[in-house]
Amino acid sequence: MRVSGIAFLGGAASRLLPASIPFRFFGAAAAYHLLAWIALLAGARDVPRFGGGLGWPLAALHLVTLGVLVMTAIGASLQLLPVATRRPVESRRWSAAIWWVYTPGVAAVALGMGMPAPYLLGGGAIAVSVALAGYAALLARNLIGARGMPVVIAHGFAALAALVVVLVTAVSLACAYLGVPVLERGMALALHVTFAAYGFMGLLALGLSYILVPMFALAAVPDERRARQSLVFAVAALLLAAGAAAGVAPQPLRIAAVGAGAAAVALHWRLMDIALKTGMRQNLGRSVKLMRIAWAFLAASLATGLGVAVDAPFDGMVALFGLLLIVGWLLTFLLGVLQRIVPFLASMHRAPGKRLPPTPSSLTAERPLAIHFACHLTALASLAAAIVAGSPWLASAGALAGGAGAVAFGSFLATVRRRMSAPDGKAASR
Amino acid sequence: MGATGPRVEGKRWVAADGIHIDVRGLSPPGPLVAILELVGSIGDATPVIVHHERDPQMLYPELAEIGWAAHRIDGEPGEVRLKLERAT
Numbered sequence: 001m002r003v004s005g006i007a008f009l010g011g012a013a014s015r016l017l018p019a020s021i022p023f024r025f026f027g028a029a030a031a032y033h034l035l036a037w038i039a040l041l042a043g044a045r046d047v048p049r050f051g052g053g054l055g056w057p058l059a060a061l062h063l064v065t066l067g068v069l070v071m072t073a074i075g076a077s078l079q080l081l082p083v084a085t086r087r088p089v090e091s092r093r094w095s096a097a098i099w100w101v102y103t104p105g106v107a108a109v110a111l112g113m114g115m116p117a118p119y120l121l122g123g124g125a126i127a128v129s130v131a132l133a134g135y136a137a138l139l140a141r142n143l144i145g146a147r148g149m150p151v152v153i154a155h156g157f158a159a160l161a162a163l164v165v166v167l168v169t170a171v172s173l174a175c176a177y178l179g180v181p182v183l184e185r186g187m188a189l190a191l192h193v194t195f196a197a198y199g200f201m202g203l204l205a206l207g208l209s210y211i212l213v214p215m216f217a218l219a220a221v222p223d224e225r226r227a228r229q230s231l232v233f234a235v236a237a238l239l240l241a242a243g244a245a246a247g248v249a250p251q252p253l254r255i256a257a258v259g260a261g262a263a264a265v266a267l268h269w270r271l272m273d274i275a276l277k278t279g280m281r282q283n284l285g286r287s288v289k290l291m292r293i294a295w296a297f298l299a300a301s302l303a304t305g306l307g308v309a310v311d312a313p314f315d316g317m318v319a320l321f322g323l324l325l326i327v328g329w330l331l332t333f334l335l336g337v338l339q340r341i342v343p344f345l346a347s348m349h350r351a352p353g354k355r356l357p358p359t360p361s362s363l364t365a366e367r368p369l370a371i372h373f374a375c376h377l378t379a380l381a382s383l384a385a386a387i388v389a390g391s392p393w394l395a396s397a398g399a400l401a402g403g404a405g406a407v408a409f410g411s412f413l414a415t416v417r418r419r420m421s422a423p424d425g426k427a428a429s430r
Numbered sequence: 431m432g433a434t435g436p437r438v439e440g441k442r443w444v445a446a447d448g449i450h451i452d453v454r455g456l457s458p459p460g461p462l463v464a465i466l467e468l469v470g471s472i473g474d475a476t477p478v479i480v481h482h483e484r485d486p487q488m489l490y491p492e493l494a495e496i497g498w499a500a501h502r503i504d505g506e507p508g509e510v511r512l513k514l515e516r517a518t
Contacts, residue, residue, distance in 0.1 A: 149457050149458065211458055211459060214459050214463065215458075215459040215462060215488065218459075218462070218463050218466055218467070219463065220460070220463065221456075221457045221458075221459070221460050280463070280466065280467060280470070344488075344491050347490070347491035347494065348487055348488075348490065348491060356494055356499055356517060357490050357491055357494045358494070359491065359494045359495045360491050360494075360495060361495060
């Protein structure tokens with residue numbers, strides 16, 4: 001029996017999560033992206049010498065990490081991991097429920113930190129923890145028994161283990177603000193920062209890159225042995241950092257952790273470079289430029305991490321480390337990936353009644369992405385200069401540039417969403 | 431697409447109904463790359479028959495981008511067999 005293109009593509013689409021699930025995560029991430037820059041503007045005076053503590057800079061940091069990075073990671077991984085694991089996401093209701101608990105939880109955490117209002121922060125932390133525990137369960141069910149790429153699955157399991165550490169330390173830190181400390185604050189904070197940024201989010205980013213980058217470049221699968229070695233170094237770095245946080249020879253272990261992290265990054269970087277240079281598709285545009293810039297910031301974050309480890313005599317070292325790690329590496333990488341995969345995912349979820357899927361290039365919006373590119377890099381440069389010069393004015397300028405970039409990126413997402421729902425023939429009109 | 435190639439070929443053969451490619455057992459995105467490499471090398475209207483182990487959902491947007499379409503045809507049990515042709 002021959003099945004028509006319409007029926008077959010309909011069948012393929014039915015095995016995807018409904019478009020409303022990943023897109024509600026992407027939409028919330030776009031809103032929190034803008035709110036993060038607004039919170040940073042509100043706390044610009046404290047940004048250049050920020051070293052922790054309640055206030056708008058901490059709220060801005062969590063609007064980026066929880067509101068943009070983790071929000072997008074949940075939406076994208078629910079859609080992309082089944083490709084690597086060859087197992088579908090088992091519960092669509094859970095995926096939607098996670099969004100409904102997680103999204104207001106992030107808002108409560110950010111407001112609780114910014115105002116500050118410890119009880120609001122505590123309530124938000126509970127909601128976020130419950131939602132992330134639900135996501136961890138979905139992720140674990142998908143990874144257990146997976147038949148796909150072993151190295152991607154191994155990164156998934158390592159990210160999952162890191163998420164457990166992040167959740168435990170997050171609850172402990174929130175309890176400390178309510179006057180009920182669980183773990184010693186310095187240890188909890190060191191574990192929380194390292195396992196959230198390099199552990200959970202970093203390992204998800206590195207692992208998914210082994211599918212995404214060859215897919216973008218149309219390149220061969222990266223060398224599994226080298227990718228496994230990179231993961232071993234990354235996990236070793238996290239364990240060394242955990243030992244340092246627990247008070248076991250803190251400075252030598254932190255320096256060793258940076259060394260192991262650098263080895264992991266060097267191996268990963270080499271594999272990605274090979275994929276990009278040998279792929280059939282060479283002109284990858286702004287998206288891959290952002291990803292390359294992000295990889296450079298990942299290496300720079302390790303250099304500043306070393307500065308923090310050896311107590312370098314510069315007051316802004318912690319703020320600079322945070323900027324390079326969260327905005328320079330993770331946010332830049334994610335925005336680079338997102339601007340490529342969103343039109344692609346939208347094309348897979350074509351509007352009902354269409355005979356053929358619209359092309360990703362007809363769904364994307366180049367002008368907002370060009371504006372975002374310029375604004376994002378301007379924001380990064382301004383904030384780095386603000387920290388080096390100790391200037392709140394430069395921090396404000398950076399927040400304004402970042403906010404303009406966030407509006408442009410939100411406009412790109414809205415355009416893709418509108419075009420994917422448009423009747424036949426409308427998608428191509430820009 | 432540039433001149434360089436990733437050399438992810440899968441098993442290929444020619445039959446009366448078109449050029450066949452078997453990508454079963456390749457890790458993602460190997461099947462996608464192998465299929466697009468073959469499709470990109472075809473200059474005429476020759477169809478491509480793909481032997482796959484699952485619905486290649488990521489393939490359809492890429493095919494649409496280069497003016498090709500996929501149709502499912504009968505295959506062995508457990509196999510997803512596709513006929514790829516230039517979209518008219």
